[in-house]
Amino acid sequence: MMVAYRKWVKILHEGIHAAERFCDSKFMSSSVMRTISDLRIEFGTLLADIGLINLRKSKTEERRKENLDVWFSDRTQPFNMYSQEPEVVKAVLCVGLCPNIAEGLVNRLAKPEKQTQRYAVWHDGRREVHIHPTSINKTCKAFQYPFLVFLEKVESKKIVNLRDTTIVSPFSILLFGGSVDVQHHSGSVTIDGWLKLAAPAQTAVLFKELQLTLHSILKDLIRNPEKSGIVHNEVVKSMVHLLIQEGKTATRMN
Structure with a gap:
């Protein structure tokens, strides 16, 4: 599922219709993938609010959904250090x-x-x-x-x-x-x-x-x-x- 989600995120940059076609070809639900994305951002925000992870703080940059999604996907962040290791996940x-x-x-x-x-x-x-x-x-x-x-x-x-x-x-x-x-x-x-x-x-x-x-x-x-x-x-x-x-x-x- 983790691999499928990453592929969906990558294809999503090509457009919503491309992402929907990908889901249909893999017998997955587009709405479920969007829900996973929303929950991922919500969970990451909660971790940041209680101080377990550090979000970039900027007066000019709001906590918009798009910005948070990019931030949580950044593999250079400490919280993503082992995100590519299936055994750890x-x-x-x-x-x-x-x-x-x-x-x-x-x-x-x-x-x-x-x-x-x-x-x-x-x-x-x-x-x-x-x-x-x-x-x-x-x-x-x-x-x-x-x-x-x-x-x-x-x-x-x-x-x-x-x-x-x-x-x-x-x-x-x-x-x-x-x-x-x-x-x-x-x-x-x-x-x-x-x-x-x-x-x-x-x-x-x-x-x-x-x-x-x-x-x-x-x-x-x-x-x-x-x-x-x-x-x-x-x-x-x-x-x-x-x-x-x-x-x-x-x-x-x-």
Whole structure:
């Protein structure tokens, strides 16, 4: 969706009709894309109002929608430092949508032929769920990871479907999926009380400490928003590095 939005913004410069034709060719809604653009500006403005990001202040330049859109798209701004890294963007979605997490169910006795697999059935910690038929992920032949986050559930004919889904990585789950309970003897970790991942105790403890440290950093940032250089924080940079390297490793294996 992020890639589609960027292409839509680029084509929008050619005119509204060109943007509408692009949406029609990709089975997307022009009104939805405009709504995303408006919400993006609204969210960025709120972050600026509370001091978490710095907007350019000028007496001669009003906060017009066009100016804000250009400003928020500026890749040289600190808040856009990792905007081109899919692994980081997906991790942010994991933060925002948690605890809406589901795990792909497979026959664990069967050895997969490839690192990527297709999951027809998912589990959200309480029951069996499915990806909504209208979702792009429904027709995906294979997934890089067996975890996804979702925006909402829709129940129809006793089947629970998940809408607006995004596949997320194990590192994202470990860092942002909820409380971390390390089982030292079994070499596993339980996330948010139900989701189990295999992980050496030393690795699991490291991620738990990173999670706690990040919470402390964010609390301090909320108390002192003027200290908004979080992207340069060494702990945050370490987390970003882990996420990016995980993505590269998974790509090589597939």
